[in-house]
Amino acid sequence: MALTTNLPSDVATLQTLLQDSEERNGRKDDRIERLEKLVADFKRALFGSKSEKVSTDQYELALEDIEAAIAAIHAEDEQDVSPLARPKEPRRTNRGSLPQHLPRVEKVIAPDNIICDCGC
Template sequence: MLDAADLPDDIAALKTMLLAAQAREVRKDERIERLEKLVAAFKQAAFGRKSEKADPEQFDLALEDLETAIAAIHAEDEADSRSGKPHSKPRAANRGSLPARLPRIEEIIEPESLTCACGGGLHCIGEDMSERLDVIPAQFRVIVTRRPKYACRACTDGVAQAPAPAR
């Protein structure tokens, strides 16, 4: 997009810029039309009624024409984009963790029972923690779900943990 400060005040210069832009558009439209015709001819030659009779080397000629035309269009587009403003860098996205400034609501989901099948008590050996963003109109908050893992010290029957809630 052009900035109003970049445009000249002279009407003749503005007209010249407008005519140059229209000429570029016409050239691009003509190239696109030519490429579409080449693609249609290539499809006809490759998949048409008499495709088995065609010489395979002729397909290479059609592909060379396409590659040449595409390279010319790319070169012109790069020249046009260089003359304009430089492209800004894409926004960096942090998908690792949610910002610490958001309020957090912690909910701890315990297993149904903290007694082992052998009769011993389960003790906490770790936990799974997940964070998800919850949106309340005009307010953001993070819901932290903790699911402690419990194991018995008396036996090795395994680990007890509550199932994860639906998201």
């Protein structure tokens, strides 16, 4: 619900934002279909029966096609940025020391026997 605070109150602007969002969703659906087809083709080439398997040269060509398609999709994704989207902030984790108000207890545990059984 945080997006509602950033929305404009003008109806025409809201309608254009909605149309842009629907167009973006349509493009994403098209990309998903293309990627699913690429994955299906890749699986067929990799796991198909022996009569359907392709040679290694054709397999490399298929990989090149997949890499080119993925690069094109990444380029489209970079162009397709929502106007209201904010960059994600990294999660803040405290991996430093414990707070100063906690007591520090150092306990040294010495081994019972320093000499091992082999005599070294």
